[in-house]
Structures are given as structure tokens and as C-alpha cells.
Amino acid sequence: MARRTSPPIYPHDLPTLYAQQLRGRRTAAGLSMDALAAAMGYTGTWIWQVETGAERPSFKFAEDCDTYWNTDRLFRDIQEAMERPGPVRTVPGFAEYSQHEVRAALIRSYEALMIAGILQTEDFIRAIYTSEQRTAAEIETRVVQRMERQARVLGRDDPPRLWIVHEERALRAMVAPPDVMRAQWAYLLEMCQRPKVHIQVVPENIGYHEGLAGSFTTLTGPSDAAYIESGGYGSYIQDPQAVASFSERFELVRNVALTTSASIDLITSLMESSYDDRLNARQVAQVVPQQR
Template structure:
């Protein structure tokens, strides 16, 4: 097992969190088991987090702050820790996303990360690196906190209809995800539109992309491939993609029509069915 004394607090946000947890726990005169009892977890979990072998959750951090009386130190640190778990090539975008005042996104394969349920995210993120699924899911849920701020960004989402039909996880997971989308029908800062199959060819057929707008900085265009991303503030690219996005919006179903289609797919494709013997199955 890694010795906490061997950790370099400057190596990463996770190492710094672990070293601070050990330092403040010892300052409070508690061993790992005693702290674990206070926050309803095992001594082993406390030890794994102190040695940077496990990523803390926001719930864990809030309970530690309450137990040690640290004034929110760990609740503030955990955001940095979770962001550091994102793929390196995605971290810059996540930071800018959190600062944007207006986010426009077109997604043709999956639900945009800020609107994903935990179960949907877990199914997606567990495909390539199942051993790190929990860390990636926690990081994605942390990203979504920007929608809960007092001044959240305005978020406009256009989803290709295929996103509704592509089963991720299970039928139950998809039902929960589509129900989540419907929760945004009356949200003052979130707009969800569906681009139906009937549109045919359209300006988004080159793939998913995002546009970020800021109060005091140039707009940004973002698109990603399998393991890398492209981000630019080139005015010509911004102009072309902004026009392209406006065309997608005009082709997509209006909000109410989109909600009706989402609800229809949720019931027809992912609704509860009855087995031949009359037994209900999910």
C-alpha cells in the first residue's frame, strides 16, 4: 500500500486531496477507522482516498467537511479532483463549458453529457474502461452542476432522432433517460429539440458539434473524434457553424413537438411489456 508520506501533494489534485485529508484527520486526533465511523464508511475507503488510490465523491467530501469542521475545504477541492479525472484532451473544454453563458449543441449519437442520467452515463463510459467507470461517471455528474447554479448557462440541445432509438444500457435505462429529457420541457434555461428522420439530408451530417458563447471572450467551436478534440475561435468557422446550427434548429421539431416524440418513443420502444403468460417484464 502507498504510504501517505510518499505522496507528492503537488502531483495532482487527487494527491493534494489525499494529503490534506490525512493532515486534517490527524489534526483532529482521529484514525482512519474513527473518521470512517463518523462519515458512515470504512477505514479502508478513507485510506484509499488518502493514498490517492480512489477518487472521492462529492457526498464523501461534504460528510468529511461536516465531521472535521473544515469549512467546506473538501467540498471545494472535490470539483478539481473530479475534473482531473476527465480525459486530458477534454479537460480544457470542460473548463470553458463551465464558464460559458450560452451553449448550443448538436448530438447525433448520444445524449449531451449535461443532460445524461447517471445510469445512461455509466453504460456509455463503461464500454472502453470499465475499471474507471465510477470515476468517469462522477466527473460527468460534476459537470452537470453548472445547470444548478444561480446563473446557469442557456443550453440549447438539438438531438438527432436516432439518439432516442439507440439503446444504451437497457430499455429501463433508456426509459429513465428519455424521462429525464422530458423534465426539461418547462426549464427556463434549457431547450431540447429533436431533428426527425423525415428531415433527410441536413447541415449536421458531418457529425456532432458544440458552440460556446461567453460574455467577455470570443465564441468557440468544439468537435471531437475518437480520442481527441478540435476547438477553435476562428471567426469564419464560428460564422459557418452558427448558420449551420440555426438551420438545424429550424429543421428540428419545436419544443412541444419534440417532447411528444420523446414521450412516444419512451412508451412505444421502452415502455413496460407483458410476457405471453401475462407477466409484466421491463
């Protein structure tokens, strides 16, 4: 059997601190990963995965480590700290945007890569944050945060007019299990029944158009603004000329999109189709969840 090796570990966060404690004790005892695994009732592959951060350890494994190394609650305390929800950090620029979003009379958004956050279901949100390999507590905190945002915007007494234009590929991207995707499409159809919600789709065969430069959102009333986000950074834009440019771009994109009726037909066809055979490693996108 080939000898397993691990890259250097730097204790800059809790998972790597955990890994360092495990690896340090193992090497000090002169044990290989396979030898330690045999003594503790695990596999050498599991020990390697924990030491390299490829897998998050369980509470059972933490208890077994404390018992084996006679470390009282060291590993369990680190495990509990990893599972404890921390402060939710938002993309720079999004906090300012969200303050104005709840007061806007009109929200127009073009989404090139993924279903708009304001229209995502709870299970869909949970699936895309799970792809980031966060702790269960962190994921649930993110889910609650996004659902509360939706309630603040769409659940108010006089909700804004919401106009979303999606790229067809954004709707088709299998970023969640098939049943979650179908429920998400069904929810979009349900939202289309609201008098102030409009959803249009730019078909895949349309070719080049003005939206391909990237996703964006515009807000109208009480003050006009625009918001763009990419690579974990967001920009809240209030310059009148820039905002007018984004508003014009939205109209140009909307003009090449399917009608609302045709868009509903397309979403219905997605919901009614079976995608189980198409779901494979290449088609499950690993998407960085955007705030919007």
C-alpha cells in the same frame, strides 16, 4: 475436445501482466488449460478467457491462484491494482472547452449519435462507460466526473441557456437497458420544463441536412468558441470565422428540427413505448463515450 490456444501476451498493462503470470506458470508446469481448471475447480473456458483478457478475473480467482501457485499475494496485489482508480484522462481539447463552458451564457449543441453528455442521467452514464469494459472503480470515477460537470454548468446561480438539437436516432439508440433508457427520456422531459433549457429533435425522415457532417457545440459569452470531437480527439476552436460558421450551421439544423412541442411529444412516445422486444445484440450499440 479441440485444444485451446492463446495469442502472444505482452505485459504492457495490469490485465495482461496478470494473464502472463497465469499463463507462464501453467505452461512451465506443463498443464493444459483444462488440466489447470480441473485442479482449481474452474472450467477450461474460464482459464482461456482470463489468459486472453476476454474476462476480468475476480478477487476469489486471484486468491485461488495465490494458493495453488504458492505465490503469497502476487495475484491479489495485481487484482487490487487493477481495481484501484487511476487518473481520469479526458479527450485532448476538452479540458480547455470545459473551462469556458462553466462561464458561457449560451450553449448550443447538435448531437448526431448520442444523448448530450450535459443531459445524461447517472445510470445512463454508467451504462455507456460499462460498455468499455473498465473496472468498477474507473467507471464510478467517470460517472462522478460527468455528474460534477453537469452540476457546475447547470447548477450555478445563473445557469446558461442550453439549446440541444438531437438526431432522432441519437435518442433511439439503445445504448443502455430499457429501464435506464426510459428514465433517461423522462429526465429529458423534466429538463424541458426548465425555462432556459430547449431540446429539439431532427426526425429520421428529414434526409440530408447541414448537421450530418458531425456533432458540435458552440459557446457564447464571455468569449465565443466552438468545440468538435471525433475518434477520441477534441478541438476547441476560437477563430471568429470558424465559430461563426458553426453558429450558422446550428441555425440551419435547428430549422429542420421539430418544434420544441413536437420534440417533447416524440420523446414522450419513446418513454411510453416498450422496447424490451427490440433490445437485441444488433441494437445495443457499443459507443465510445464522448466527453461532451
